[in-house]
Amino acid sequence: MRVYLPATFNMLVELNENSEFFARSGWGFASTQALNEFYTEGDEEEIAYSAFLEASMASLRLLAIGDEPHFPRRRVVISADIDDAQITPMPDMGDPVVKLDPARVSLDDVVCVHVDVEESEAATAKAIEVIDTADLGDQDAELAVGDALDNFMAYYDVSELPFLVELL
Secondary structure, eight states: EEEEEEEOOOHHHHHHSEEEEEEEEEEEEEEOOHHHHHHSSSOOOHHHHHHHHHHHHHHHHHHHHOOOOTTTTOOOOEEEEEGOOOOOOOGGGTTTEEEEOOOOGGGGGGEEEEEEEEGHHHHHHHHHHHHHHTTTOOOHHHHHHHHHSSSOEEEGGGGGGHHHHOOO
16 A cells, blocks of 8 residues: 655655664555545545645654754655555544554655655745644644645655755
8 A cells, every 4th residue: 555654854864774764653644445435526646645745744743843953844755655464544543544563664665755845945844833733723823834735845756765865
């Protein structure tokens, strides 16, 4: 199953150096049965994109922790094809939420990486500041988070990972 894993640039460095990384707390997002049932319209690609957006919002939350030394204002989503036996849907946590057990993701499973472009950093920084307030229903904060989620994330094939880590 294709799983979208929220990440940070430091996790990309780990993936590049160790040929593996660990999904934070084992969480990921996917086109689960619950997510597919939620949508009455839309094709598989649109449904997968909604799971991808959830992963990009979770990347904001990882950045909000404030311990990211490299590119602290850029969202990262790692797309990986994970064996179904390793995935447990968690619909009580949200329709696209899955738990990975083990949480270890091998470089061989990774398909691609998406990273915020430099022009997105200001909106991402604002979203990081207000994401908790947005969760509480503050409309201005929700708009700021939405602005960040609307920004383009550059696509990198997994074969480009060494160059991405070295050159970015």
